[in-house]
Amino acid sequence: MLRSPLFWLLVPTLLLGATAPWWLGAYYLGIFTTAYYFGVFSMSWDLLFGYAGEVNFGPTFLIGLGAYGAGLLNNAGWPIPLCLAGGSIIAVIGGVALALPALRLRGPYFGLITLVAVLLLIDCIVIFAGVTGGEIGMMVPDVLSISATVNYWYAFGFLVVCGTILFILSRSSLGLILQATGQDRIEAAALGFNVTKHKLAAFCISALFSGLAGGMLVFYQGTASVDTVVDLSITVQIIIAVVFGGRRTILGGVLGSIFLILFDELLRPLGQLNTFVVSGIALLVVLLLPDGVLGYVLRPRASR
Numbered sequence: 001m002l003r004s005p006l007f008w009l010l011v012p013t014l015l016l017g018a019t020a021p022w023w024l025g026a027y028y029l030g031i032f033t034t035a036y037y038f039g040v041f042s043m044s045w046d047l048l049f050g051y052a053g054e055v056n057f058g059p060t061f062l063i064g065l066g067a068y069g070a071g072l073l074n075n076a077g078w079p080i081p082l083c084l085a086g087g088s089i090i091a092v093i094g095g096v097a098l099a100l101p102a103l104r105l106r107g108p109y110f111g112l113i114t115l116v117a118v119l120l121l122i123d124c125i126v127i128f129a130g131v132t133g134g135e136i137g138m139m140v141p142d143v144l145s146i147s148a149t150v151n152y153w154y155a156f157g158f159l160v161v162c163g164t165i166l167f168i169l170s171r172s173s174l175g176l177i178l179q180a181t182g183q184d185r186i187e188a189a190a191l192g193f194n195v196t197k198h199k200l201a202a203f204c205i206s207a208l209f210s211g212l213a214g215g216m217l218v219f220y221q222g223t224a225s226v227d228t229v230v231d232l233s234i235t236v237q238i239i240i241a242v243v244f245g246g247r248r249t250i251l252g253g254v255l256g257s258i259f260l261i262l263f264d265e266l267l268r269p270l271g272q273l274n275t276f277v278v279s280g281i282a283l284l285v286v287l288l289l290p291d292g293v294l295g296y297v298l299r300p301r302a303s304r
Contacts, residue, residue: 017160021153039258045059050242050247052198052199053181059206059234060235061114064118066207070086070214071218080142084215084216091207091211098114133225174201180193214229240282242292244259244260263277
């Protein structure tokens with residue numbers, strides 16, 4: 001473990017994250033808090049895309065189900081812990097309902113179905129605006145905390161726990177089987193692995209963490225809206241974060257999310273050039289480092 005580059009990257013990074021409230025102001029703590037939740041979105045997506053090889057264009061379908069499910073339950077008088085649990089269950093049920101027909105398809109058709117699911121969810125939110133708040137958004141009566149420091153600790157602890165679980169799963173027998181099915185589905189099936197079952201398991205795990213993170217984000221921001229948890233631009237941001245940080249690394253999604261959100265805020269004075277510059281940097285990294293930043297760092301020197 002001491003010889004692993006990942007170990008020596010994680011230790012100082014965790015120390016910086018753990019001590020951030022001592023040397024960062026409330027403004028930057030808020031930026032990192034949001035970035036950490038997006039990091040969980042990205043890690044969850046990478047488990048399905050990086051390992052199972054399924055291009056899911058609908059991560060916000062799962063995020064939105066968890067977010068709105070938790071918000072609606074809170075408006076019904078449920079406490080936050082039960083709302084988070086209920087929202088996660090709703091996300092998993094929705095994920096299974098989506099995955100069962102989608103996993104029967106091959107190639108771009110899987111991604112197309114997940115994309116349509118997002119559009120349908122957006123339509124439902126708008127149609128049932130009396131309950132969901134429509135395009136304006138839905139307020140929730142409870143929030144995690146009004147303190148930037150406390151909210152940061154919630155997000156940081158949540159990120160560490162989710163990252164640890166997902167990283168262990170990616171290195172487990174499930175992760176190895178998902179890699180095999182992602183690289184060659186037919187050969188994996190010939191070896192006796194139930195490809196559909198393992199991909200369904202990956203989809204459920206991704207749905208669980210995505211829905212839970214969506215609920216946490218809602219109770220941090222105090223509102224659920226299409227622009228913050230369901231919009232297709234969030235899907236693009238998640239995909240770019242994973243590719244930028246490093247596909248099939250799990251933790252690379254956190255790096256990509258922090259980069260996108262932090263630099264988006266730092267370059268805000270540039271106005272409309274802000275998005276152009278951030279996207280340009282991400283594009284250069286993707287072109288020059290196909291394995292992503294973390295993937296390049298972890299790759300053996302002989303193969304660089």
